[in-house]
Amino acid sequence: MEAVTAPKPWTSYILGQSSLFPILICILSQGYRIRADDGGMEELTTEKEAEESHRQDSVNLLTFILLLTLTILTIWLFKHRRVRFLHETGLAMIYGLLVGVILRYGIPSTSYHNKTPPSCSLKVGPVSTLLLNVSGKFFEYTLKGEINSREIHNVEQNDMLRKLTFDPEVFFNILLPPIIFHAGYSLKKRHFFRNLGSIITYAFLGTAISCFVIGNLMYGVVKLMQVLGQLTDKFYYTDCLFFGAIISATDPVTVLAIFNELHADGDLYALLFGESVMNDAVSFVLSSSIVAYQPTGANTHTFDASAFFKSVGIFLGIFSGSFAMGAVTGVVTALVTKFTKLHCFPLLETALFFLMSWSTFLLAEACGFTGVVAVLFCGITQAHYTYNNLSEESTKRCKQLFEVLHFLAENFIFSYMGLALFTFQNHVFSPIFIIGAFIAIFIGRALNIYPLSFLINLGRRHKISGNFQHMMMFAGLRGAMAFALAIRDTATYARQMMFTTTLLIVFFTVWVFGGGTTPMLSWLHIRVGESSTAEKKRLLRLQNYLRVGVDPDQDLQSCGDSFQVLQGDGSQSEGQSKTKQESAWLFRLWYTFDHNYLKPILTHSGPPLTSTLPACCGPLARCLTSPQVYENHEPLQDNDSDLILNEGDLSLPYGITANGASSSSGPEGSAWSWGINSKRSDSTSEDALERELDTREHELLSRGTRLVFPIEDLA
C-alpha cells in the first residue's frame, strides 16, 4: 500500500458525513440557493437541486422532531397510567424502529438527480481542499470522503437514508455534552462522595477489567469465526479491545430513572450512577487510547510494550487534563458569580453559567483534551461550588435549562438508535459475533462487579451486600455512550460488525434489563420507598404532609430538626460509629481542605477564611471572604451541611451497615434530599410540591418502616 493512497477510514465520510451535518448545514445554509444578479441566466438546475435538498433536510429534521413529540406524548400517557415495564428511552427506540422501517421500506427512493457526478483525476493523494478550474473560473471543493467503487453510481441514490444517518461527531459534540453535564450537575453529592472510593474502583479498574475481558473473549470469538470461515475481512486484536472499551460504557439512564421513581436505596443509586457516569468518561478515553495504540514496526497489531505504555500515558494525560480543565472552569465560574452581584439578574447569571459550562467543552477540545470528560467534572464543580453562589431563581433556571437540554438530547439519541437499525446501510449481522458479544459482556460485567466488590468490601465497613452486587450486575445496561462510540467510526468491516452488535446489545439491555428493573428489585428484596397501591400512596402522602407541614420560611429549622432526628437515629444503630476512620482518610483530608479553604474562597458558605487561615494571611482572608459568610455562618444552612455534621460529629454513621436486604440507609438518603428540598421548597409549583411530598413520604415511610414495623426489616 502506497503512502499516497488513503486508508480505508475515508469511507466513514460517506457513511458519516452524510449525516446531521448536511441536515444542519443545509438547514443553516440553504447554501445553494444561488441567485443571479447580473442577468437572467443562472444555474437553475443547481438552485432547484439545492432547494430540493434543503427541503429534504427540513423534512428529515421534522421527522426527528415529530418522533420526539410522539415520544413525549406517549411518555405522558405511560406516566399517567403508571406503566413501568417500558421506560421512555425504550419507547423512543421503538418509535425510532417503526419510523426506520417506514423510511426504509415504505418510501420509494427519492433521488433528486440520478446522474453520476463528474469525476476528475489527480496524481496526488486526497487533499482537504481541491480547486476546480471551469473555463478560467476557480471553484473550491472540500473533501467529503472516499467512495467504494461499487457505490459511485448510487452516490445520490439513497440520499434520504444517507441524510438520516447523522454524523457520529454530532453525538459527541452536540448531544452528549448536555447529558454528561447534567449527570455531573445533578450528582447527589453526599452519596457520591461517601462511596467515592468504590465508585472510582468500579469505574477505573472495573472498566479496564471489563474492557480486557471482553476484548480477549471477542478475540477468541473472532478466531473461531476465522476457523469457521465466517469472517470475510480483517479483524485485529486491537479491534477486539476497542470493542471491549466501547461496550464497557454502562448507561445510567433507564435503571436510574426507575430507581428514582421507586425511591430505591440511596447508596445503591449512588454506586450505580457514579459508576456509569465515570465509566462513560473512562471508556471514552480508553477507546481513544486503544486507537492511539499503534505498535511500531512491521509486526503491527501485536503486543508492543512501548506502545502500550504510550497508550496508558495518553489515557492518564487526557483524563487528568480534561479533569483539570473542567474543574478550573467550574472554579472560575464560582469566583465570578461570587465576586459580582450578578445574582440580582437571574437571566444574566443563567446565561453566564451556560456559557462558562459550554466553554469548558470548547476549551478542552481546543487544548486537545476530551470535552466530554471535562464537561462532566465541570458539572460536578459547578454543583459543588457555583450552585451556592447562584440566586434561587438562577439555580432553578439553570437546573431546568439543562434538564430540558438533557431530556431532548437523550431521547433524540435513543430514537435515533431505533432509526439507525434500518436506515444505516452498512450493517454486518454476524450471529456468532453477536452471541459471543452477549456472553462476553455478561462475563465481563461479572468479572468487574463480583471480584471488585469483594476487594472493596475488604476495605469497607459498610459492605456492599450480595443482593446489591446482583443488582449492579443486572443494571449493566448499555446506552448512549456505547452507541456514540460505536457509530464514531464505521469505516471498516470490523467496525461495522461492532456497530451492529452494539446496537443490538443496547436494544436488548434497555428493553429487557430496563423493563426488568422493578421485578428484579423486588426479587432481590431491595427496599424501595413506595407502597404498592396508588391509593395508599395518596393517603400516606396527605398524612405525611399534614404531619410534617411545609413552611418555606422555616427550612433552617426543619433542616436542623431533620438532622436532629437523624442523629438520634444514627446513634441508635449499632456498629455504625467506627466506620469512617480507616478507608476515608484521603477523602477526609480533601473534605477538610474543601470545607475550610475552597468553599469559603469560592462560595458564600463555609466558615470565614479569617478563622481558618493562619493569622499571617489576615488581609487576604478578609478580602476573599464574602460578607455573607459572617452572616450565614451557620453550618446547617449549607447545602451539604450533613457532611459538615459528619465531620463535626465522628460518631455519626459515615457508611451504614446494610445487612441482608434491609436498606437502613433510607433516612440518610432522605436527609440529603430533605436538605436539598428544603432549599428549594419555596417553589410553590405543584410539581415541586409533588416531588417534595414524594421525598418526605419516602423518608417517613422508610424511617417509619424501620421504627414502627421493625419486623419488616427481616423480610
Place this chain on the structure above:
Amino acid sequence: MEAVTAPKPWTSYILGQSSLFPILICILSQGYRIRADDGGMEELTTEKEAEESHRQDSVNLLTFILLLTLTILTIWLFKHRRVRFLHETGLAMIYGLLVGVILRYGIPSTSYHNKTPPSCSLKVGPVSTLLLNVSGKFFEYTLKGEINSREIHNVEQNDMLRKLTFDPEVFFNILLPPIIFHAGYSLKKRHFFRNLGSIITYAFLGTAISCFVIGNLMYGVVKLMQVLGQLTDKFYYTDCLFFGAIISATDPVTVLAIFNELHADGDLYALLFGESVMNDAVSFVLSSSIVAYQPTGANTHTFDASAFFKSVGIFLGIFSGSFAMGAVTGVVTALVTKFTKLHCFPLLETALFFLMSWSTFLLAEACGFTGVVAVLFCGITQAHYTYNNLSEESTKRCKQLFEVLHFLAENFIFSYMGLALFTFQNHVFSPIFIIGAFIAIFIGRALNIYPLSFLINLGRRHKISGNFQHMMMFAGLRGAMAFALAIRDTATYARQMMFTTTLLIVFFTVWVFGGGTTPMLSWLHIRVGESSTAEKKRLLRLQNYLRVGVDPDQDLQSCGDSFQVLQGDGSQSEGQSKTKQESAWLFRLWYTFDHNYLKPILTHSGPPLTSTLPACCGPLARCLTSPQVYENHEPLQDNDSDLILNEGDLSLPYGITANGASSSSGPEGSAWSWGINSKRSDSTSEDALERELDTREHELLSRGTRLVFPIEDLA
C-alpha cells in the same frame, strides 16, 4: 455569458460558507481525524491539519463565548451602576469591535498550510458533488464556492479571519428564530391588539414606502456616483430596491429595552414594538420578492409589470403561507396541551412546547415558506392560546428558556457585528453611498411615519400625538435583521457596499439613537413612570408595596379590583367613550369569534362552547369544552380579561386620548401588566418581586400622578 459559467454569487460561498459552518461543522465533526486501521501508514499530514483546524475552530467559538461572557459581566456592571447611555447591544458591538481589531492587526496570520491546493480542470460547469479519482480510488468533494483568481494563492492564508466570518444563513436559521419567537411570544397582547390597525399600517405600508423611497433615493446616489466615476462595478435599480428593503427593517431591541426599564408609555411601546417586529417579517419577505423580481427578456433591471406583479404575488403568497403555518402549529400545540394532562409534567410540557415551536420553522422551510415569519406568528399564537393551557411551572420554564436563547442569540449577533467590521475582508467603503444612505433612511423613515400617522389619525379617535410621532421617527434603529439580510449575500460589489453601509448604519443608530433614547424621551415630554433618583424610587417602592400589598392567593380579587379602578378612571376621562365603534369593527368581529369559539376550543378559558355554539352542535360542544371551563367561567381570570371587559362595556376607553405630552394611557398599560403580574405573582423569587414592585410602582406612580398631582400633567 454562457449558461455553463456560474454567476457571480458563487463567490458568496467563499465569503459566506467559510463561516460559522466550518466552525460548527468542524466542532461537530473533527471530521478529518482520520485513523488508519489496517496498517501503520496513514495520512498524517491531513490528520494533523484537520486537528489543527479543529482546534482553531474551538478557539474561534471560544472567542465568541468569552466576548459574550465579557458582555454579560459589563451589562451587570452597567445595570448595577444604573448606566443608561449605552445599551447592552451597543456594548456587545464595542467589545466585538475591539476583538475584531485585535484579531485583524494583533495576531500574525496563522496559516497551517501555505501551499496552494491542487487544482483540476473540467469542461462542465460547477456541480455540487465532484468525484476525484486518485489511482483508482474515488473521493467525494462538495462545492464550497467560487474563488477570485487573485485569491487562489491565499485560499488558506486568512483562514482565521475567514473562519470568523460566519455563514449568513446561521443568522437566519439559528440566531434569528429564537429572537423573533421571543418577540412574538412576549408581545403585550392587549396593547398590540388595540393598536393592531396602526401597527399593520406602519409595518406593511410603511415598510413598503420606506423601501421604495430609500431605493429610489439610493438609485439617485448611485447615478451620482457613476457620474463622479466613483462606482467601479455594476449597481442596478433592483440592488437599490433591495437595499431599501433590508435597511427598512427596524430593530426593537435597544429602544424597547430602555422603554421597559423606564416604563414608558404603553401605547407608544406597543406601536414601536409591533411595528419593528412585523416589519422584520415584511422586510424579509420584501427582500426575497425583490430578488425574485427578475424581468424577462433582454432588457433586465428595468421595470417590468408582469415581473412586478409576480413579485407582489410571491410576497403575498409567502407571507400568508408563513402566517398560516405559524398559526396552525400554534393551534396544534394548544390542542395537544389542552387535551392531554401533560401539565402534570412540566418538563415534558416544556420540551413539547419547544419542539413544536421549532417544528414551525422547519415546516415552513420544508414547504418553501419563510421560517422566520412563521415563527413570529407561531409565537403570537402560542402566547394567545397555548399559554393558557400550560401549567404554571411550564409557563415560567418556557418563558425563561426562550429568554435565555433570545438573550444569547441577540448579544451574539451584536458582538458579531462589531467583529465583522474588521474581520470581514471585502468591505467597500464608499463615502458618498454611506452619506446618501444616512440621508435616505432619514427621509424614508420620515415619509413612513408622518404621512401614515396623519392617515391613521384620521381613523383613530385616540390620536398618535406629534411627540409620539417624533419618538417613532427617532426610534427607527437598525439592528439584527438588517444586518442578517445584508450579510446574506455579499457576493457582488454592490452587495458588499450595501453590507458595509448597513453595518455602519447599525452602529450609528444603535449607539447614537439608542443612547439618546432617555434624553429624547424627556425632551419630548413623554411620560416615563420613574422618578429621578434611586433613593426616591426605593422609598416609593416600599411605600407602594405597603399600600398595595401582595397576596398571591388573591390575584383574582386584586385583578378585579384593578379593573374596577380602571373603569372608574376610564369613565372619568372625557371623550374616550365613543372610540371603538368605527375603526375596530373587523377587530371586534375577530375578537368575538376568538373569545366565543377559538379560546374555548383551544384553551381551558373562555365561556363554555355549550353556551356559545348553536344548540344543534351540543354534543360536539360538550366534547370540545374542557371541564375546567365550567369551573373557571369567570371572565376576570382570563389572561386578557381586560379585552373582555372592553367588549362587555363599550363605554370603556378603547383608544385613549393623548393630548400633548400627557400619557393618560398609563393606567391602562399598567392594568395590563398588573393582570400579567398577578398571574405570575406567586413566583416568590426576588426577581419576580422586583419586577412586580416595578410594575406596581409604575402603575401607582402614573395613576397617582394623574389623580394626585394633576398639575404635572401639563408639564
